[in-house]
Amino acid sequence: MVYYVEYVFAENFIIDFILLFITGKLVKKxxxxxxxxxxxxxxxxxxxxxxYIAEAFMTYFIVKFSVSVLMLMIAFDCKGVLANxxxxxxxxxxxxxxxxxxxxxxxxxxxxxxxxxxxISFFTGYVALSFFFKEIKLRQEKSNYxxxxxxxxxxxxxxxKGFIDTGNELSxxxxxxxxxxxxxxxxxxxxxxxxxxxxxxxxxxxxSYEEILSSHSDINLRIIRFNTISSKDxxxxxxxxxxxxxxxxxxxxxxxxxxxxxxxxxxxxKKISQKEDYDALLFNKILEWELxxxxxxxxxx
Numbered sequence: 001m002v003y004y005v006e007y008v009f010a011e012n013f014i015i016d017f018i019l020l021f022i023t024g025k026l027v028k029k030x031x032x033x034x035x036x037x038x039x040x041x042x043x044x045x046x047x048x049x050x051x052y053i054a055e056a057f058m059t060y061f062i063v064k065f066s067v068s069v070l071m072l073m074i075a076f077d078c079k080g081v082l083a084n085x086x087x088x089x090x091x092x093x094x095x096x097x098x099x100x101x102x103x104x105x106x107x108x109x110x111x112x113x114x115x116x117x118x119x120i121s122f123f124t125g126y127v128a129l130s131f132f133f134k135e136i137k138l139r140q141e142k143s144n145y146x147x148x149x150x151x152x153x154x155x156x157x158x159x160x161k162g163f164i165d166t167g168n169e170l171s172x173x174x175x176x177x178x179x180x181x182x183x184x185x186x187x188x189x190x191x192x193x194x195x196x197x198x199x200x201x202x203x204x205x206x207x208s209y210e211e212i213l214s215s216h217s218d219i220n221l222r223i224i225r226f227n228t229i230s231s232k233d234x235x236x237x238x239x240x241x242x243x244x245x246x247x248x249x250x251x252x253x254x255x256x257x258x259x260x261x262x263x264x265x266x267x268x269x270k271k272i273s274q275k276e277d278y279d280a281l282l283f284n285k286i287l288e289w290e291l292x293x294x295x296x297x298x299x300x301x
Contacts, residue, residue, distance in 0.1 A: 009044045016043035017099065018288050020075045023091045035191070039075035040251055043067065067093075072289060084145060086224075098125045101221065148247040151265060153239070156190040162246070162280035163273070163286065170226050172238065172264055179224065181266040181281040191267075194220065199237045203269040209235065234244045238266045246282070248290055259289050 017040040020083045024031050050058040056064060072091055078084045101124055150157055160182065169228040170179040188196045195216055201207040209223040222238040244261040263283070272279055 005048060008096075010047055012047045013040045015042040016071065017095055019091065020071065022094050022129065023072075023087065024076060025126075026077075026094070026129055028086070029078075031102050032075075035075050036295070039071040043071050043075060048086055069213050094125065095131060097129060101125050113156055146278065147282060147286070148280070149182075150245040150247070151187060151190065151241050152180070152243040152245075153187075153241045154192075155188045158187045159188045160186050160280055161278040162282045163278040163280045164284065166282050166284045168283045170236075170266065170283075172222055172224060173265040174222070175264075178263045178283040178285055179266040180244070180261070180263050180283070181234075181236075181268050181272065183272045183279045184267040186279040187265075187267075199267050200269060202237055209237070212237065224266065236266045236268065238264045246286060257290070259286070261286065261289070 017036055020036050020039055021031065023029075024036070067140065068091065069088060072078075072087050076087055078087050116160050132224070145162065147162045148159055149162040150159045168179075168181065170181065171177060172179065183190070184196065184199060193200075198207060198212050198215060202209060202212050211225070214220055220240040222239050222240070224236050226234055226236060228234060241264070243261055244265075245258050246261050248259075272281055
């Protein structure tokens with residue numbers, strides 16, 4: 001079989017260009033086409049030299065890896081070791097997925113890989129990788145807003161997972177304190193059976209708020225009215241706890257920084273999260289408190 005150098009060069013140039021383009025899009029790097037063209041030319045030239053020189057060392061992994069790193073350095077202006085590692089990993093993940101898709105289509109099309117098959121492969125791979133990286137980013141952003149909340153009441157305490165909802169602006173109209181909305185089920189043990197049952201009776205419209213306030217006069221309760229997207233003038237039973245501590249890292253509790261939150265607890269009868277990965281909705285001001293605490297620590301140091 002005869003292979004034309006210009007055909008092999010053009011084929012590998014196009015494939016490398018598409019892979020680099022997809023990598024740049026996925027890692028949110030600015031696409032500079034001159035740099036992508038130069039990097040793709042290096043990759044295609046390496047294939048030609050490998051065939052021309054026909055030496056075993058040209059196919060060694062270290063040589064291939066070095067050429068791919070050189071291509072990425074030419075294509076993207078990455079500053080920092082971590083940024084470069086991220087681009088390299090993304091490039092290899094993209095390459096492996098594309099090869100897998102093309103191989104699968106190779107068998108499904110009875111060993112006939114046409115230009116249209118390759119185009120479909122790259123398009124499918126790009127969509128799949130975009131969804132994959134988007135999901136990772138969303139999970140990472142969500143984890144940055146997760147906190148551990150320790151609630152103390154009547155000598156008892158309970159730690160739950162909370163999520164900072166920047167749209168939660170609910171506050172007590174009397175004191176102006178922000179409200180942490182908590183699933184009542186997860187703090188049942190610190191509320192006590194009597195209060196827990198009374199609050200649920202209120203939400204089930206079996207008791208009025210006057211009856212709850214009068215029957216639990218020894219506990220600092222509030223009834224707050226609020227609006228949601230789907231309904232207006234709703235009422236929520238709230239309780240003022242003895243103390244609330246919020247930790248900024250749910251995975252490393254020993255090293256987590258704690259802040260004392262001056263807030264009240266809104267008792268909600270339903271699940272806060274459908275996935276049940278947190279049981280409380282926190283408020284945006286927590287981020288400001290954490291920033292102030294960090295600034296104070298910096299000033300002290």
